[in-house]
Amino acid sequence: MSAYPHLSSPVTIGNITLPNRTVMGSMHLxxxxxxxxxxxxxxxxAERxxxxxxxIVTGGIGPNEAGALTQGGATMTSEQDVEKHRLVTDAVHEAGGHIIMQLLHGGRYSTHPDLVAPSALQAPINCFSPRAMTAEEIESTIVAFGEAAKLALEAGYDGVEVMGSxxxxxxxxxxxxxxxxxxxxGGTSEKRRAFALAVTEQVRSALGPDALLSYRISVADLVPHGMSVGETLELAQQLEPLGVDMFVxxxxxxxxxxPTIATSVPRAAFIDFTExxxxVATIPVVATNRINTPEVAEEILSAGRADLVALARPLLADPEFAGKATRGEGDRINTCIACNQACxxxxxxxxxxxCLVNPRAGRETELVLLxxxxxxxxxxxxxxxxxxxAATSAASRGFAVTLFEARDSVGGQFDMAMRIPGKEEFTETIRxxxxxxxxxxVTVKLGAQATTNDLENFDEVIIATGVSPRIPALPGVDLPHVASYAQVLRGEHTAGERVVILGAGGIGFDTAEFLTQKGPSHxxxxxxxxxxxxxxxxxxxPGAVGKPQAVESARAVTMLQRKATKxxxxxxxTTGWIHRAEMQRRGVRTMVGVQYDEIVAEGIRVTVEGEQQLIEADTVVLCTGQESVITLAHELxxxxxxxxxxxxxxLAGELDAKRAIREGTEVAAAL
Incomplete structure (x- = not known):
């Protein structure tokens, strides 16, 4: 019996029976x-x-030029498009799977000058402003959805998904x-739903009765004045009779x-909305968002909260997620940590x-481990x-690999990152x-500071000795109340109630979050x-959202930055705004354009806009960059x-795990 019996059980959607309940959710690549x-x-x-x-549900494809996500972005409007897509559908079918194409009109999110929307309201995340669609344009767009659906079938797709979210x-x-x-x-809730219903009806007519029709429905807009959950459920009940086979x-x-899909979001945090x-639905419902382990998926399905689960980024991290789950090898899954950095x-x-944890994602034809x-x-x-x-990739190719680690545990910078509230997922990568x-x-030698003598008889040597915190040449930096971020995060130095952090980059923000956390991590x-x-x-x-709460802070923290930039x-x-919002909610004070003059027993003396001041602190934490550890390289x-x-x-720079894992994989592939 499978360790995940519900996840591994077959399910029928429309006229298609699937062998398990793992769907690759739509994600633009x-x-x-x-x-x-x-x-x-x-x-x-095909690898997935x-x-x-x-x-498989593809990334969003525009039904017309106005709906393309970018200037010259992907559309399904011509025979030329059909021919290109046949490469994809043929590969998936040859691998034994099913695939549907998502039809997505970007609306006011399209990043090109000809964008259109229901009303001429600019999106806060877009530099382009849309014009309001005319009645004629609305009608022609509905027709375009239907024509694109026909072309999708011609291209070999098993159906389409309408992006309504x-x-x-x-x-x-x-x-x-x-x-x-x-x-x-527009004007009433019923009239606002009319476009969605008209598009869906047109698409079903174009597909005929047999092809699969999925509708991605927004169960929580999470914007002020958005649709209420009650309105969403009414929409769903109107969509079903039009021939929708599945809701995602x-x-x-x-x-x-x-935050909805960042690492600080709890696993399956929004499952109540899906439930x-x-x-109210009588057709299969697919759960999404922060479902990154088979245990979470199985819990959702066994409790009857959804019928399938859609994974997008988790299938970037591990294309064998579903197979490993079915075989009871959940512990072998390379878990998505929701960092967003490479996706x-x-x-x-x-x-x-x-993908940060799987640099082969999207490069399956280029980065090959033979x-x-x-x-x-x-x-x-x-x-x-x-x-x-590097060690695991080289060993997977058949090399005899020995890994030397000077500390008594592996993980390096991830061993510190996983201690940050909201970054607990980083433990999964180490696991x-x-x-x-x-x-x-792989032979792993912990507590082993490798020397040139230790390396003498190896055919190949890979140096991955990482970084150490940079200690600035600043008067008072050796005082007892001064510590590096590494000492603080590893518990080697206990911070006082008033803390000044030197440096407001990624490490500074992480350290501030660590120091201000009071109680369990949300x-x-x-x-x-x-x-x-x-x-x-x-x-x-409306929108299922109100005002965020302030967060009680464990300490009074001030972050200083030399640069005058934000x-x-x-x-x-896609995650920077979350960290800045967290600092604001926790009452962290930030100062930029600061000259560090001297650390003193009472805190730190700084100059800001030509005026010197003392910022009182019990602890000063150095987040002032890193230096490469390359002594061994020089000896070699x-x-x-x-x-x-x-x-x-x-290269020390910013701590860049994406580059580190990629380089480790690439060097192993090139041996």
Missing amino acids: GLEEHPQGFERMAAFY VRGGTSL EGYLINEFCSPATNQRDDEW TGIGWHEARV ALHS LDHIFAGKVAS PTRTKRSVAVVGGGVAGMA YFLGELDRHG ALDAAAFRESWGITEDPTV AGAGLGL DALGRSYHLIGGAK
Whole structure:
């Protein structure tokens, strides 16, 4: 019997029976607009099907030019489009899976000059402002959805999904926040729903009775004046008779000021909204958002809160998620940590999506780990994520690998990151690598400071010795109340009640969150998280959201930054606002354009705008950058010994786990 019997059981949707209940949810990959994108996309999706995923939903494809997400973005409007997409559908079908294409009109989220919307209201996350659609444009757009659905079938898709969520055009029509029309397409809740119903009816007519029709429905807009949950349930009950086979739930608009898919969001934090839809729907309902382990998925399904689960980023992290779950190998899954750094941040920057913990994602045809023809010995020095990625990847190819780690545990910077409230998921990456080190027979030597003598008999040497905190040349830096971020996070220095943090980059923000946390982390308590961010399940509240609460802080913290730019300017594209909002809610004071003069017993003397002042503090924490640890590399240079340098040892900069794991995998692939 499977360890996850509900997740691994078959289910019928429309006329399709799936062998299990894992769906790859829609996620734009950036390959849709790439010159060789469709070949790479075919390989990407096929690998997920071979890994056990039963149904693929593509990233959003525009039904017309106005609906494209970007200038020249992906659309389904011509025979040329059909031919490109056949590469993808053929690959998925040959791998034994099913695939449907998501039809998405960007509305006011489209980043091109010709964007349109129900009303001429600019999105706060878009530099372009839309014009209001005319009645004729609305009618022609409805027709365009139907024509695109026909072309999707011609391209070999098993059906389509209508994107009615996340703040795109259809969702914009449904919501009073973005629909201020007073004609037949707006003014009342029923009229605002008319566009969604008309599109769905047109698409079902175009598909015929046999193809699969999915509708992604926003069960919680999480924006002021958005649709209420009650209105969403009414919409769902009107959509079903039009021939929808499956609902996939969507949570939050892209402009929502509530975290929805970041690592600080508890697992399955929004399942109550999906359950509310499931209670009124008579067709299968698919749960989404922060479902990243088979245990969470099984719990949802066994409790009858949904019929299937949609995973997007977790299938970037591990294409074999479903297969491993079915085989009872859940402990071997490379868990998505919801960092967004290589997936969503890439997409919103116009890059191809990948994955921090799995750099092969999106590069299946480029980054290949082939079996070695000659079994050579490889030494990897450093047990951070760069070293562990190199060691496991090399060992998977058949090399004899020994990993040296100077500390008594592996993890490196991740060992500190996982201690930050809201980053508990980082423990999963260490767990995964530990399992892979053991499975591939890597010899792990802990508490072993590798020397040149230790490396003498290895055929290849990989240096992944990471970084150490940079200690600035500042008077008073050696006083007893001064500590590095590493000492604080590892519990080697206990901070007082008043703390000054030097540095307001990513490490400074993480350290501030660590020091201000009082009580259990909200990332581990869904109810506390929802209450904290003002999320409500009251079916009458517009947008299902109110005002976030202030958070009681454990300490009084001040963050200082030398640069005059905004504090945290270099934080993640899609998560930086969350960290800044947390600091504000916790009462953390930030000062920029600060000159550090001298650390004294009472705190630190600084100069701001030409005036010197004393900021009183019991503890001063140094988040003033990092330096590469490369002593061993220099010693090997002196001996004329070759080696490979990766991760923080190669370039300190900002702590960049994405680059570290990628370089570790790449160097192993190139051996």
